[in-house]
Amino acid sequence: MGAWVRPYRAVFRARFHLLVRYRAAALAGFATQCWWGAIKVMVFAAFLRGAVASPMTLREAVDYIWLGQAFLTLLPWTADPELARMVRTGDVAYERLRPLDTYGFWYARAVARRTATPLLRAIPMVLTAGVLLPLAGLGTWGLAGPKGPPAAGLFGVSMLICVALSSAFSTLLDTLVVALLSERGVNTIMGPLAIVFSGNLVPLPLLPEWLQPVMRYQPFAGLLDTPFRIYSGHLGGWDAAAALGRQAFWVVALVLLGRLLMGRVMTRLQTQGG
């Protein structure tokens, strides 16, 4: 790798190490997510028991729910609190003094944030839902393995694109915070949007039929829906390839949009404080 990536790699590493330290928070989050996952699994099972036809089997829905709990913190639902503080105090001006591309710098921070915390949460969650539950004889309610090696491979690719997409979203949010001088509005709007449209609330295929065309093409689908459906085999073959293509398209589109917005915001940057 060329010398130009070194600073970005360094900021990624520093943030990553900082974030994996919050063990108590991770433990509390883990317990909450187990509880939530259990409730969701029981609710969906109850709905599906009386269903005449369903676009998803119980198996696919259960996998989707547990993966959704495991990778919850991958969702870009808040701007970076530290950048928000910099905007409040005016320290954000220092970010402009660094001999680095600000977008790349913030993007590297975002990647650390969207990998460190999710990893801490995902590992115990996957072990609990995927190993402990089947061992306790509750395999029907647990996380099954991916549907075959091709699904596993494509799932891996899709998760990588998912991190890139989530980081592009996060950087866009950070830039919006600079433009609006406060993180409050951005976070209020973004949380619900990300939860509903990524499929975390209800798996996207279970939403009403007339919403499906919109759901397929909107950018949030690439955050959770695409990799999870590939995992359980709900999306396979050309459908999976097309979904990966849509995911990649949104990464490029959001990075370009983020750069454009950052260019505009930074040329007329307002700083507060003193």
Place this chain on the structure above:
Amino acid sequence: MNAIRLYGRYIGASLRSQMQYPGSFLLTSLGAFVAPGIDFIAVWALFSRFRQIEGWQFGEVALFYGVIGVAFALADGLTRGFDIFGEEFVKTGDFDRLLVRPRSTVLQLLGYELRATRIGRLAQATLAWALAVHLTNIAWTWQVWAILAFAVAGGAALFAGILVLQATLAFWTVESLEIANTLTYGGVEAAQYPLDIYAQWFRNFLTFIVPLGCVSFFPVAVVLGRADRTGVAPALAVLAPALGFVFFGVSLWVWRFGVRHYTSTGS
């Protein structure tokens, strides 16, 4: 000055201070309206596809949702002092100041702040309740309102009890543990559906340990004319929310135990 008038003064001061930032107040209220609102979107989306859940209709589930939502909004608005107790009082040592005042610590913490922004959550739950009134064929007699008012009061007491227990834990752990969120937010999540759709162990937990089912499922099922789904006599089901008050009483007793074991971190 008696306790109730003093509490009124506390609340007045708290409201005046929150209204100093009207923009922030509006945005936060909006957030408190939207965030739980997406739970209702989930209920609606699943019903629009599957029509029913174990024989329960959308309007009926909307009433479960509304009752537990209103109860939680009330408790959450009133008990802010307990919610942030670890960070704001134990960690800083500020609890010492509460102890030297000639008033009960519970009263002082209740008066710490009335979170007016919870009006958003309250409005959201009330809307779900109104939808239930519209969609079901209940005769809304005063008896029905009395049963549901008792359910809401019992539910609010139960949630307040959970928050008091969370605060009590902070005497030992210093920081507030978010683990109580599983019972508060997670409890709302669980109780927005009728209890009989869940696995037996989970129903037992929500009936005997943390009696969330008693404060909403039993009385609401009676109101909906589905007392048969509860497995207990209607008269008993209607009185079940009393367990919410019992839970609150127990939590206050545990609180006093915690206060006796309090060691100041202050300097």
